[in-house]
Amino acid sequence: MKPNKLPSPSFSRALARALSPATTTTTTTQCASAFPLKTVTTANFEPSLAELRRHVRSSDFVAIDLEMSGITSAPWRESLEFDRSDVRYLKVRDSATKFAVVQFGVCPFRWDSSNDSFVAHPYVLSFILLGL
Numbered sequence: 001m002k003p004n005k006l007p008s009p010s011f012s013r014a015l016a017r018a019l020s021p022a023t024t025t026t027t028t029t030q031c032a033s034a035f036p037l038k039t040v041t042t043a044n045f046e047p048s049l050a051e052l053r054r055h056v057r058s059s060d061f062v063a064i065d066l067e068m069s070g071i072t073s074a075p076w077r078e079s080l081e082f083d084r085s086d087v088r089y090l091k092v093r094d095s096a097t098k099f100a101v102v103q104f105g106v107c108p109f110r111w112d113s114s115n116d117s118f119v120a121h122p123y124v125l126s127f128i129l130l131g132l
Contacts, residue, residue: 038122039123039124040123040125041126048123052106052108052123055110056108058108058110059109060109060110062106063109064104064106065107066101066103066104067103067104068096068101069099069100071095073094077094077095078091079091101127102126102128103124103125103127103128104125106125107120107121107122107123108121109121
């Protein structure tokens with residue numbers, strides 16, 4: 001387990017830049033050149049899983065994304081910004097139980113202090129491509 005320590009100011013600034021709305025709208029072309037996306041298929045599943053495990057173990061944090069076969073189970077189940085957190089959770093939970101996961105994205109991030117930037121290793125597992 002890694003020791004707990006406060007992040008450097010440059011790490012905090014880079015994290016803030018990465019999470020700010022201005023930088024979250026990068027196009028696929030820009031993202032693809034900076035961080036090559038690893039598509040996991042049945043042919044490369046075992047080596048990709050081993051590689052992903054190594055990246056997760058050495059990461060500072062991991063982002064996870066699920067693509068599902070639907071979004072909301074009914075119009076009244078949509079989350080609204082004025083919903084209390086417990087109500088929002090129940091709405092999202094209800095919808096999540098009604099749809100299948102069709103794609104799973106995972107991206108381990110590691111801070112590179114020599115470049116004051118993150119190194120990302122994005123993976124996508126499409127359950128259709130995997131035949132599941």
